[in-house]
Amino acid sequence: MLPQExxxxxVVELCRADDRLDAVLQYGSFPQGSADEHSDIEFWLFTSARIDAAEWCARIAPITHHVRNEFGADVVFFAGLVRGEFHFARDIAQVREWPARGASVDRMIVLDRSGALRAELDxxxxxxxxxxxxxxxxRFANWLVLAHHVRARGEMLRAADTMAYVRRHLLWMARLAEGATDHWLTPSRLAERELSPRVRIDVRTPEAAWRTGRALWLELNCPVPEALFAELDAALT
Known part of the structure; x- marks a missing residue:
């Protein structure tokens, strides 16, 4: 077994023994069946009680650090740099707002005292x-034009940050072109395995990104905004 398992x-043992928890689900690569030794463990725990997240997670195994991330999740690190992400929340209904669940309901549910969690996940x-x-x-063009302008202004760090969005959209374009959409919500996941060697996502410069994006745009048979293409060709080739 992997350490994460x-x-x-x-976690399952603690959840079933904790009467304060109304429902718990696991998400990510383990319920999806795609986990490996580098995978995180990830859970949502629904409760109306006040729970000390760091203390609760330390009951799983000794932790080396705890931090609340920018999305409100409690992240802890276990031995071996295993990362655990735990969302303590009240409203089970918020699950219905997710764009996708990514795994079967049966593999996700850890605890569901009232049946409300299954109803939402379904x-x-x-x-x-x-x-x-x-x-x-x-959207690719939107981020590329922004990157072009901020780089021209001399904001190199902002340009690099913007190019991360350019790369994400290039990956989405490549996934659509190749029909490799299984990891759509995180398009960089396993991209090296799921996209063919012909795909070269080069975002070292806006010029390189435009060469890739232009070719994918045409391959996808999307309507071509001729005036925009002409201006991008003039600025970035």
Whole structure:
């Protein structure tokens, strides 16, 4: 067993013994069946009680650090740099707002005292609804033009930050072109395995990104905004 699987078994044991918890679900690569030795363990725990997250997680196994991340989740680190992400929340109904669940309901549910969690998860699609290719291409152009301008202004760090969004949209474009949409919500996940060697996502410069994006745009047979293409060709080639 992986170290993470021992930790997951302990989480399940603690959840079932904790009367303060109304429902608990596991998400991510373990319920999806794609986990490996580098995977996190990830849970949502629903409760109306006040729970000290660091103290609760330390009952799983000794932790080396605890931090509340920018999305409100409690992140802890176990021995071996195993990362655990725990969302303590009140409203089970918020699950219905997820774009997709990514795994079967039975594999996700750890605890469901009232049946409310299953009812909500059953309403969440297994896979996300994909946007139209033209929409993804347009958003790629949006981030690319912004990166071009901030770099020209001399804001190199901001340009690098913006290029991360350019890369994400290039990955989405490549996934649509190749029909490799299983990891749509995190398009960089396993991209090296799931995209063919012909795909070269180069975002070292806006010029390189435009070469890749232009080719993918045409491959996807999306409507071409001729005036925009002409200006991008002039500025970035």
């Amino acid at each position: 021992h930790l997951i078994a302990r 309403e969440v699609p297994l896979h996300p609804t994909l946007p139209a290719a033209a929409e993804v291409c347009g």
